[in-house]
Amino acid sequence: MESRGGSLSAAVTLIQSLGEHADDVNCVAASRHCLATCSSDKTVRAYALDSLREMPFSPIRAHTYAVHCCCFNPDGSLLATCSTEGTTALWDARTGQRITVLLQPGGGSGVRVCAFSPRPLGGDAGQAPATAAPPVECLLSGSTDGTLALWDVRAHRCLKVASLKDGSVSGCAFSPCGRAFVTGSTIGELSVWDAVNMRCLHTTRSAHDLGVTAVSFSPPPRPVAGVERFETQRSIMASCGQDNKIALWTLALDRTGDCLTLRFCLEGHTAPVLCCCFSSDGHVLASGSVDKSVILWNPITGEKLLSIMEHQRYVTSCAFTPGAPYLITGSMDKTVKLWRLENTPTSQDAVGHRAAMQWSVEDVTSWLHDEGLAELTETFRNNHLDGQELLLLEKKSLGAELNIESLGLRNKLWRKLEELRSLEKTVSDTDVPDEFLCPISRELMHNPVIAADGYSYEKKEVEAWLHGRRRTSPMTNLPLESAILIPNRALQAAIRRWLESRVPPAQV
Incomplete structure (x- = not known):
């Protein structure tokens, strides 16, 4: 199947269609070795990724109502599933053995979404370092009554509880650094939360008309050998909703405040968008819709790469396999489809x-x-x-x-x-560290400068911004105390070292 638009000859090949579920497929998830699916038929199914054969313990029939969401922890050893019955179950992903069942606080409302923290979270807030608890692996669950619960995965206990002011929790995702998570609600709000204290830091109202359906973070830039990393608290996030749109955001967590800034919207679906996800390198974004289509996008340029029309009903879920050019889609047509991607920014290697x-x-x-x-x-x-x-x-x-x-x-x-x-x-290079890209142009910086908001920009880009707009930060939209720009020599040197590291040794 070829691209219907875009500069790349993007294509996908259907590898296999799985039709074991007896009702709507609500969610799909992938680890490096396993594919998990869950359905309104109350079951969870697991497949070995190398053979696409069901695992010996599959299907799992432990839930008594529809299973809405499933996800793996970072190393793929645990699988979490949540259901209308108000519980979240933890499973050994290798054996299928149930480890524990977590009852959602707040009266047993249905649990709609769950997500593992990408890294262990710090000890209890307010404790001195000497008495603070060690970092713990956490799971977040969100329910139809707006309740959010943060769980200690190993101790099987609830650490913190919070609630949305209005609406049900319709999406949740941790930022790559693990310091924060974002929730989406059925009334269209996106909220940023401190992951340790469960404190709401920022809310964007009317992010999507009629409601948010899903949120997803782009993975952090991959380490580059021999190049010093500049730690950044900026992340790229996607949300989708009932307004037929996918929105791309920048989440900034720093001294200037916790802020979610809209970058741009992607429009191509003709009905509500139910799911979105980033590839493991962050250079392809997939979305699925009530219009039965799956669209692949370049999230850096906003370019539409590919449109897939193979499902017979709503596309409810999508997920990329870690480290490989495969996409998984689930639908209300009761099927799960596995696709191989070709000539997308993920697999493109010849140009750029x-x-x-x-x-x-x-x-x-x-x-x-x-x-x-x-x-x-x-x-x-x-x-x-x-x-x-x-x-x-x-x-x-x-x-x-x-x-x-x-x-x-x-x-x-x-x-x-x-x-x-x-x-x-x-062609969106898959290797450029995000901190080397100008936040305004999303291009590699050659003359980086530090503005009063603490962020680094390409000099000509931020000068044009300040000349043509109010004196506000391109990243936070907050007022800038000064228009002074300071050359970032350290970043410029790091970019130069990175460029040199990309030339084969014989040519240096």
């Missing part, structure tokens, strides 16, 4: 910043030949301009440093460079 950055000097001269600029090959060869230097060229340096005298030739070269960079943007 990575390939250009690794060009040798000879690769660059070949590119010049291909673009009708053969007369410049000796100039580039004599100046030892490889792919890294090519992408970093500035327009003024074409004449001042490379001594290209012809104005027409300089303009032609610059246009070709702009075309190359434009192509790179659509």
Whole structure:
């Protein structure tokens, strides 16, 4: 199945359709070795990912009402399932043995969603370090009466309870750092919570007209060998709702305040969007809808990559397998489908910043030949301009440093460079650490500066922002105390080291 739009020839192949459930499939989840599904038929099913055969203990028939949600803990050893009966069950994902049943506080209302913390949470708030409890692995559950419960997974006890002011909990997800989680409600609100103290930090009202249906965080950037990490408290989040839209947000957790800022909305579905999820590298976003379609998006550019029309009824759930280009979708048509992705930003490897950055000097001269600029090959060869230097060229340096005298030739070269960079943007490099991207343009920074809000931006981008808008932070929308911009030399050096690390050793 080919893409119906977009610059990439994105495609998916249906690997298998699983039809064991007798009613609506409400949720799908994947670990590195297992696929779990749950249904209104009251069962949970588990499959080995390598063979797609049901595990010996599957199906699990322990719930007495519809099972709404299932999820794995970070290492895949535990599976949580929650149900209309007001309970959340924990299972050994390898044996299917039930470990415990957690009864939702607040009168036994149906539990609609659950999510594991990505890392252990700190000890009890308010305790001195000497007496504070050690970090614990936690599970969050949310119910139809608006109750939120935070559980100690190993001790099987409730740590904290909180409630939404209005509406039912319709979605929940922890931020990648684990410090916070976000909930969505049936009245359309998104709320940011302190994960340790269960304190509401921020609420965005009317995030989605008629209600939020799901929330999902993009995974954190992958570590890059030999490059110092700049710890950031920014995360990218997606939400979807009854308004037929997917919204992309930036969650900022820092000294300027806890804030959820809308980046942009994705529009392509013709009916309410019921689910959304990010690929394991964060460079593909999937969404499923009442219109029976699944759409794949580039969450960096907002580009629609692919539309799938294979389910016969509402698409209720979607999940990517960790570390592999596979997508799982579940539907009210009682089926679960597994898809292999091809030529998406997840699997694309032939074009983009990575390939250009690794060009040798000879690769660059070949590119010049291909673009009708053969007369410049000796100039580039004599100046030892490889792919890294090519992408970093500035327009003024074409004449001042490379001594290209012809104005027409300089303009032609610059246009070709702009075309190359434009192509790179659509291919969303899977390796660029998020902290190296300008929050405004989402492009690799070359001249990073620190603004008064504490964030780093590409200098020309933040200058244009301050010139054309009120003096507010692009990240938090809060007033900036000053328009002073301070060069971030440490970040610039880290970006340079990262760029150099991407060139094969023989070319350095």
